[in-house]
Amino acid sequence: MKNPHNPKLQVNIGGLVLKNPVMTASGTFGYGEEYSNYIDLNRLGALIVKGISLERRTGNPPHRIMETPCGMLNSIGLENVGVRSFVDEKLPFLKNFDVPVIVNIFGETVEEYRRVAEALSNAGGVHGLEVNISCPNVLKGGVEFGADPDMANKVTRNVKSVTDLPVMVKLTPNVTDIAEIAGSVEDGGADAISLINTLKGMSVDIEERVPHLKNITGGLSGPAIKPVALRMVWEVVNRVSIPVIGIGGIMDAADAVEFLIAGARAIQVGTASFVNPRVTMDILEGINDYLIKHGIHDINDLIGTLKV
Amino acid sequence: MKNPHNPKLQVNIGGLVLKNPVMTASGTFGYGEEYSNYIDLNRLGALIVKGISLERRTGNPPHRIMETPCGMLNSIGLENVGVRSFVDEKLPFLKNFDVPVIVNIFGETVEEYRRVAEALSNAGGVHGLEVNISCPNVLKGGVEFGADPDMANKVTRNVKSVTDLPVMVKLTPNVTDIAEIAGSVEDGGADAISLINTLKGMSVDIEERVPHLKNITGGLSGPAIKPVALRMVWEVVNRVSIPVIGIGGIMDAADAVEFLIAGARAIQVGTASFVNPRVTMDILEGINDYLIKHGIHDINDLIGTLKV
Amino acid sequence: MPHKNSMISGRIIFNREIVKDHFLMSLKVSGHFSSDEPSFQKVSPGQFIMLRVKGDESPFLGRPMSIYSLYPGTSGLVIELLYRVVGKGTHIISRLKPDEEIYILGPLGRGFDIFPDCSCVILIAGGVGIAPLSFLGKHYMRDTANKSPKIICYVGAQRSDLLVGLDRMEEICSDIRISTDDGSRGYHGLVTELFQKDITSYNNSNSVVYSCGPSPMIKSLAEILRNQPVPCQVSVEERMACGVGACLGCAISVKSGYRRVCKDGPVFDIHEIVWD
Amino acid sequence: MPHKNSMISGRIIFNREIVKDHFLMSLKVSGHFSSDEPSFQKVSPGQFIMLRVKGDESPFLGRPMSIYSLYPGTSGLVIELLYRVVGKGTHIISRLKPDEEIYILGPLGRGFDIFPDCSCVILIAGGVGIAPLSFLGKHYMRDTANKSPKIICYVGAQRSDLLVGLDRMEEICSDIRISTDDGSRGYHGLVTELFQKDITSYNNSNSVVYSCGPSPMIKSLAEILRNQPVPCQVSVEERMACGVGACLGCAISVKSGYRRVCKDGPVFDIHEIVWD
Numbered sequence A, B: 001m002k003n004p005h006n007p008k009l010q011v012n013i014g015g016l017v018l019k020n021p022v023m024t025a026s027g028t029f030g031y032g033e034e035y036s037n038y039i040d041l042n043r044l045g046a047l048i049v050k051g052i053s054l055e056r057r058t059g060n061p062p063h064r065i066m067e068t069p070c071g072m073l074n075s076i077g078l079e080n081v082g083v084r085s086f087v088d089e090k091l092p093f094l095k096n097f098d099v100p101v102i103v104n105i106f107g108e109t110v111e112e113y114r115r116v117a118e119a120l121s122n123a124g125g126v127h128g129l130e131v132n133i134s135c136p137n138v139l140k141g142g143v144e145f146g147a148d149p150d151m152a153n154k155v156t157r158n159v160k161s162v163t164d165l166p167v168m169v170k171l172t173p174n175v176t177d178i179a180e181i182a183g184s185v186e187d188g189g190a191d192a193i194s195l196i197n198t199l200k201g202m203s204v205d206i207e208e209r210v211p212h213l214k215n216i217t218g219g220l221s222g223p224a225i226k227p228v229a230l231r232m233v234w235e236v237v238n239r240v241s242i243p244v245i246g247i248g249g250i251m252d253a254a255d256a257v258e259f260l261i262a263g264a265r266a267i268q269v270g271t272a273s274f275v276n277p278r279v280t281m282d283i284l285e286g287i288n289d290y291l292i293k294h295g296i297h298d299i300n301d302l303i304g305t306l307k308v
Numbered sequence C, D: 001m002p003h004k005n006s007m008i009s010g011r012i013i014f015n016r017e018i019v020k021d022h023f024l025m026s027l028k029v030s031g032h033f034s035s036d037e038p039s040f041q042k043v044s045p046g047q048f049i050m051l052r053v054k055g056d057e058s059p060f061l062g063r064p065m066s067i068y069s070l071y072p073g074t075s076g077l078v079i080e081l082l083y084r085v086v087g088k089g090t091h092i093i094s095r096l097k098p099d100e101e102i103y104i105l106g107p108l109g110r111g112f113d114i115f116p117d118c119s120c121v122i123l124i125a126g127g128v129g130i131a132p133l134s135f136l137g138k139h140y141m142r143d144t145a146n147k148s149p150k151i152i153c154y155v156g157a158q159r160s161d162l163l164v165g166l167d168r169m170e171e172i173c174s175d176i177r178i179s180t181d182d183g184s185r186g187y188h189g190l191v192t193e194l195f196q197k198d199i200t201s202y203n204n205s206n207s208v209v210y211s212c213g214p215s216p217m218i219k220s221l222a223e224i225l226r227n228q229p230v231p232c233q234v235s236v237e238e239r240m241a242c243g244v245g246a247c248l249g250c251a252i253s254v255k256s257g258y259r260r261v262c263k264d265g266p267v268f269d270i271h272e273i274v275w276d
Ligand SMILES: Cc1cc2nc3c(=O)[nH]c(=O)nc-3n(C[C@H](O)[C@H](O)[C@H](O)COP(=O)(O)OP(=O)(O)OC[C@H]3O[C@@H](n4cnc5c(N)ncnc54)[C@H](O)[C@@H]3O)c2cc1C
Pocket: B066, B067, C048, C059, C061, C062, C063, C064, C065, C066, C067, C082, C083, C084, C085, C086, C087, C088, C089, C090, C091, C128, C131, C132, C236, C237, C238, C239, C240, C261, C266
């Protein structure tokens, strides 16, 4: 990126300025360490780590994943080290890099969300929070927070009330009206919205006649879900005025550009990193090439330019 | 199927007895004629024709389709000849065959649904109705009937009140709680439930910066959606006691068997027919082979045998 | 469990790049045809086939390709296709090697109407649009051998090095007129302009015009011929899923409403088409 | 737009079926390694790679394969894999021809621990599980050349015609003991039973056991060795997505909780594993 004629790639996500719009999606990039040998983490727009909860979680029993047509199912069960160990053991490593670290957080109660947010805001070295509301609400009989506009709003307000960090709320696609949820999250004070999380799916082993996942169902990710993700990003962009981050099946720069044109201010790369650990760098370079080829000097001149 | 040792493939769908569980999905098999040169229609468990409305519909302007990873988007716009011409011009051809004809119906008002159902019940040569409730309700500002449990229930009751034909109601997957919709449809008197219809999606031409579909969004079908379809079939099977018909991304016999094991009493093949006009016959033979290989004498002994 | 598949396959005889990004593929048709399904025994120029790479979910849908030529080979029929690599599907197809198999569906669609009594056949080709017109031209030579009409071909391309299919056209046509967008060969400009210059020299009553090429070209040809009584048939393109008229995905807007390019076309009367 | 891809490719030297459904693939490793990423310059037996077919969405995920052998070739490193076709991915991989390229990621995971002072190395292989053990055996021959330990190998297969990798094992082992489920060759029964008969003849204090094969086999071996002090390391399998420890998809249950087969394994102390 030496060339002065290179396009400007900088984007602003609710106060958080990113050197480029390419982030890693939570749960698909571990705690950053796992990929630090494969790519230069400093080149990422932002690094989003695995979802963190108040207490350590051991996750679901195996099998946890299965391949599907153009995608995969996972039921990791939000395994993570818990916020304490994250701050003590994982965060220090990330402080060696010059990349914004965004922590994906979740809880089973509003209170849990609030306390994780608090802990991370005081930790230092955390540049933003991404609130995963596709988590089952134990008090509400396990319905996802993200499926209920009021709950989504409440979680957002509570997290915002305890942190000064930019807060992006990550939506679940398993809802009837994504724009409605987005609206109530915006009303709750979110600085940005990211979507989509995984689509709930299932697959069956016809020889054993058991589900391929021990948990029976899991989250579908990968190129298979890209059209749904793009549609939901489009619907949300048309509803809210805060920045939207596009996620879902992005495998190359062309996919990323689709989301940007549809109005996403930035994008996250998830499952693609599994099949190519360096894919984020390929996407970054591909976006740059696209802008040059089309004579676009600032990526913000591309964002939201879909002609309809 | 001469061999006496061949497994029994017959299934009963809410009073409608099918010689085998392999049906064609609405909108993917035209009016039957289009594929009659490629396969012996008499070998199908049932033939479901393109969705029929009260009046003829011209459909959406092109482009209407686009390929996506492991699937496709369509926004045909429910183009059809209308119930009158269907009965006069399309049905006679189908009467030459010994295959149950199920007509997929839709309307923009409950009254329209009711009148189409009436017209078809009196036509003769129609063996069942499949009610597509993923149609926008004009009186309710275009929300899909299928997204609202009460509306879904109301449409079902109204159709049932005017016909003696077996009525299956086809659900849209673009909802938060598919089981709830299924429950209210069962309460409405449905004889069976079929799912899923297409997932709402979108795709963008990054060179022209326009949506690939003139209609902007369209319905996603094909293997990409199979895991979502299977999960929803599973959720519905666990909720209702009427027969469930599995639809979504079925490309071969193995896919079909996944749905049967999950509890689907029969399956529908959609997009797969586009890539292979004879695929329904391949699937039928493949299911037969699977049953023989596993020593299952009656397909009903396979249905719903998922071990969890 | 063995994945059964009853599709017809074609075995690739050769598949070579003849001009930058333009490939000539020769296929031997094998597999069983059910008696009443469309058969390659009778194919009319302008008809097409759907190509699908074997045992592969990507590209997912078949790719429509006009029949460039078709003749009985030593063992079974031989089909030739002339195609340009534009995206993912054609790229993958272009990598297929001799002896590899590919699924084919066809012949599909309604081909060009033949006017046996016409004395002058005018072919207007843009890029690979020359494929079906070349097949059509050969057909006119054969069918109307006794009183064979004069066959004139206008061929347009971006640059001289992107001109394809001229060799065969020369065997067919009494006259070939070339245009290139950059003037690197023949007339400097659009092929439709070149044709327009000559138009008065043709006798509308006994001539017929056929064309195939990019939409903008067909559209300007429609303009040029608006008030001309000469019959003109064009082969158009639209994205397809089924290729057999079942999905209604390949709609094109004509005066009387929407038509299916795969079934009612791909050949249409140019004056029927509604341009947006 | 050109789809950039920075993955490392291996070029296939050969990929041939050596026993029904069992293939031996030889790969030349090309492509750039970033300095600090895992490199094939130092590989330990038991490590694996992820294979992914090029430019293809199906199969979508990489396929983990143990390194069967690795040596410097005329131009770059040569990696050999021994694999069995069980499903879609391995089927597609088995169709790759010489000179074709395939993406590879690795070397990955924690290999077998080497016990330099042990005097007796016992390898227990089930089916293609022989691959990493064969690599390990060679390693013991080389590394401890001076006071090379006795290497004994137990090899189990369903039928005699499904035995693979014996040729190389013979070069490595002083003693090979074969069992087949159907008795068509060697001991009639499970390889673990065969081993159990001999167990008393081994001196636990200076022996070490390594095993790789189907889970039921590993499980019964765990039973057999429960109260034996002899160290036993096994290479286990679980579905994988990332292969680098990031997705947590390949969890295996051990006494202390869940571990990642790709990163904390694939080699584990057999007594650590919790069977359900
Ligand atoms: C009746 C008919 C005959 C044709 N004959 C020829 C021929 O002889 N030679 C030739 O080079 N091309 C021909 N085409 C165009 C050819 O089908 C497309 O170039 C090809 O489908 C592009 O596929 P792709 O994956 O490379 O491009 P992509 O852009 O990656 O394809 C994406 C999707 O759009 C569809 N698509 C893209 N462009 C076209 C197009 N122009 N027409 C129809 N569908 C398209 C593809 O089939 C695919 O479903 C014909 C098209 C039609 C409809």
